[in-house]
Amino acid sequence: MRWRDGRESDNVEDRRGMGTGTVVAGGGIGTVALLLVAWFFGIDPTVLMESGGTPSPVVTQRSAPTSPVDQEARKFVSVVLADTEDTWRSLFRQMGGTYREPKLVLFSGAVQSACGFAQSAVGPFYCPADQKVYLDTEFFDEMQRRFKAPGDFAQAYVIAHEIGHHVQNLLGISDKVQSLRARAGEAEGNALSVRLELQADCFAGVWANHAQKTRQILEAGDVEEALNAATAIGDDRLQMRSKGYVAxxxxxxxxxxxxxxxxxxxxxxxxxxxxDTFSATQL
Incomplete structure (x- = not known):
């Protein structure tokens, strides 16, 4: 992926120098860790608060991340975020609207958001309450080691997927789905969640299409990296890996x-x- 000469976004909030520990009642840390697969790429970490103990954040100070690896990760995330800003700003303008840029928060270990307290095990997530994407960049290493999905464009796909949730929020799609899920049973609610997530995947693809047309970001093998990542994080693949069967x-x-x-x-x-995954008869 050609990203090194790209514009860097001003909307990155780096909290990696401000660690957050937890004091948990009733074994809540174990609960969060066990939900890694179920809530991979989740959009609302507050669901993790519904089981087990209630974590209480304790802020601890650490030195700011200044290693070359940390600096490289921040620059990459900032460039990809800026690219999504340019793409969605243009697309919203074409629709007669205005794109409100989200913040992207980098954190280490755990983080407090307007949606609640979450640990890195949740994976990257978008919080509609504060319109921020939360990302522990060590997740990228996890993608390579655990899910065999390496590559910078695979990482860009992760970011673009979460930005896709922000687009859904701005368009009012997320609120409609949340309202429907509140009145639905578990199976129906899960089905709505699937359609929401698949639409965010599609929106990530829309970003890649326009970024390639306007800024020629793609190199040989990039699309395959994203498709490999999408394959690695499918529910069937994750369930078979963790449980040995698919539900x-x-x-x-x-x-x-x-x-x-x-x-x-x-x-x-x-x-x-x-x-429009919600009107599709076949997903």
């Missing part, structure tokens, strides 16, 4: 094939109208 009714993000299909839909068409 489709419990899917919250979609199967590997579905995630790949909708990312391809976005990157191929570059058209938001082609990302």
């Amino acid at each position: 489709p009714d419990s899917f919250t993000h979609g199967s590997s094939a579905q995630r790949v299909r909708w990312f391809k839909q976005g990157i191929t068409t570059g058209d938001l109208r082609q990302c």
Whole structure:
């Protein structure tokens, strides 16, 4: 991915120098860790507060991240975020609207958001309450080691997926889905969550399409990196890895094939109208 000469966003909030520890009643840390797979790429960490003990954040001071690796990670995230800003600003303008840029918070270990307290085990997430994306950059190492999904464009896909949730929030889609889920049973609620997540995958593809057209960011193998990442984090793949069997009714993000299909839909068409997962008869 050609990113090193890109513009850096001013909307990165680096909290990696301000660690957050926890005091947990009732074994809550174990609960959060066990939910890693279930809430991989989740959009609202408050669901993690519904089981086990209630964590109490304790702020601890650490030295600011100044290593070359830390600086490189921040620069990469900042450039990718800036690229999503340029793309979505243009697309919203074409729709007659105004794109409100989200903040992206870098953290280490755990973080306090307007959606609640979350640990790195949750994975990257978007909080609609404060319109911020939260990311522990060590997750990128986890992608390579644990999920065999390396590559800078695979990492960019992760960021673009979370920004896709921000776009859904701005368009009012997230609120509608949340309202429907509040009145739905578990299986129906999960199905709505799957459609929301697959649309965010499609929106990530839309970003990649427009970024390539305007800024030629893609190099050989980049698309394959993103597709490999989408495959690695499909609910069926994750459930088989963790449980040894697949339970489709419990899917919250979609199967590997579905995630790949909708990312391809976005990157191929570059058209938001082609990302209507809620009207699709087949995902």
